[in-house]
Amino acid sequence: MKRIAIDPITRLEGHGKIMIFLNEEGKVDNAFLQIPELRGFEKFVEGLPIEEVPRVVTRICGV
Amino acid sequence: MKLKIGIYWGAACGGCDVAILDTHEKLLEIADMADIYLWPVAMDFKYSDVRAMKDGFLDVALFSGGVRNSENEEIAKLLRKKAKVMIALGACAQLGGVPGLANMYTREDILKRVYLESESTTNPGGVLPLESARADGHDLDLPRLYNAVKTLEQVVDVDYTIPGCPPASLQIYSALGLIADDMLPKKGSVIGAGDRALCDECPRKKGEKTITKIYRTHEKLPDAETCFLEQGFICLGVATRSGCGSRCIKSWTPCRGCYGPLDDVADQGIKMLTALASVIEPKEEKDINAVLDQVIDPVRTFNRFGLAASMLRRRRT
Numbered sequence: 001m002k003r004i005a006i007d008p009i010t011r012l013e014g015h016g017k018i019m020i021f022l023n024e025e026g027k028v029d030n031a032f033l034q035i036p037e038l039r040g041f042e043k044f045v046e047g048l049p050i051e052e053v054p055r056v057v058t059r060i061c062g063v
Numbered sequence: 064m065k066l067k068i069g070i071y072w073g074a075a076c077g078g079c080d081v082a083i084l085d086t087h088e089k090l091l092e093i094a095d096m097a098d099i100y101l102w103p104v105a106m107d108f109k110y111s112d113v114r115a116m117k118d119g120f121l122d123v124a125l126f127s128g129g130v131r132n133s134e135n136e137e138i139a140k141l142l143r144k145k146a147k148v149m150i151a152l153g154a155c156a157q158l159g160g161v162p163g164l165a166n167m168y169t170r171e172d173i174l175k176r177v178y179l180e181s182e183s184t185t186n187p188g189g190v191l192p193l194e195s196a197r198a199d200g201h202d203l204d205l206p207r208l209y210n211a212v213k214t215l216e217q218v219v220d221v222d223y224t225i226p227g228c229p230p231a232s233l234q235i236y237s238a239l240g241l242i243a244d245d246m247l248p249k250k251g252s253v254i255g256a257g258d259r260a261l262c263d264e265c266p267r268k269k270g271e272k273t274i275t276k277i278y279r280t281h282e283k284l285p286d287a288e289t290c291f292l293e294q295g296f297i298c299l300g301v302a303t304r305s306g307c308g309s310r311c312i313k314s315w316t317p318c319r320g321c322y323g324p325l326d327d328v329a330d331q332g333i334k335m336l337t338a339l340a341s342v343i344e345p346k347e348e349k350d351i352n353a354v355l356d357q358v359i360d361p362v363r364t365f366n367r368f369g370l371a372a373s374m375l376r377r378r379r380t
Contacts, residue, residue: 007109010103010104010105011106019201021201034205036205038177042181044167044173051279055367056161056164059161062077062079062081063076063078063081
């Protein structure tokens with residue numbers, strides 16, 4: 001089975017990859033969007049003084 | 064001859080890329096001095112294009128973001144091979160940056176919070192990201208999430224660093240000018256920044272510092288003219304490289320150190336702690352500690368951008 005990788009997907013903020021699997025006739029059998037990144041803001045803002053949170057979460061996306 | 068450059072991001076927010084775009088009309092001059100061969104946020108090149116380049120094909124790689132997973136490391140090493148000059152762009156590449164605060168926790172703590180516990184997540188099957196998985200008969204793989212964020216220098220040889228979160232746009236422009244004009248200083252230098260402490264360019268008035276109480280920003284309105292630290296607000300200006308244009312200070316916001324340490328300072332957080340300890344008014348250890356105890360989150364206050372590069376570095380277990 002043939003695989004097409006679109007890696008990385010571009011012109012957006014963040015990381016992404018698309019895997020496309022073709023069947024014997026060359027038609028799309030299945031496709032997957034994968035997000036290969038994780039930074040973990042959900043965890044490391046825990047316990048942060050509330051007045052500091054805006055200065056940290058603005059670094060989730062700078063675009 | 065036009066420079067060939069590649070611009071890439073690891074564990075980043077894209078703010079460094081936007082800082083390049085924020086050079087506004089000077090972007091046209093950048094386009095005159097350089098051809099771009101990789102820039103995921105703005106142009107459609109693939110990793111396969113980079114792999115197909117001859118080694119040393121690129122004159123410069125600008126790498127923003129820290130190294131959080133195996134893909135970041137793989138592309139950092141790939142670009143190191145393909146570029147004559149490797150530049151760490153921004154606080155995350157230089158020091159780990161804000162995403163480096165994840166080093167206070169283990170990989171497992173983070174995965175659990177994000178995928179199992181977070182209030183906005185529904186995941187009844189308790190599915191976690193896997194390095195390789197089979198879905199509907201297809202094999203899929205993902206990069207390996209490392210146990211800690213690393214700086215660029217911790218995985219590849221870095222030639223120059225442009226600091227900041229984000230780097231000031233004009234500083235990026237002037238650093239690119241150094242490359243185009245073949246005026247780069249000695250390898251390992253910080254470019255696109257000052258060589259003094261931020262305090263030296265801060266417009267606020269500085270006098271004798273005698274701190275008896277540390278204030279959080281909601282506890283007292285700072286006056287408009289006096290040094291934040293003198294007023295009892297933690298400000299990292301004394302331990303931070305100049306070059307940002309005092310942009311936070313001018314917005315009535317104390318510095319958190321995004322331009323990183325000065326040359327020959329091994330640990331920005333410890334430098335700040337030392338500076339703070341020296342301006343506490345009480346002189347008895349017990350009384351000094353009583354003031355320092357008022358810093359409610361010392362790790363993330365003194366190492367806001369530099370935890371991954373600091374001596375604390377990361378949680379082990």
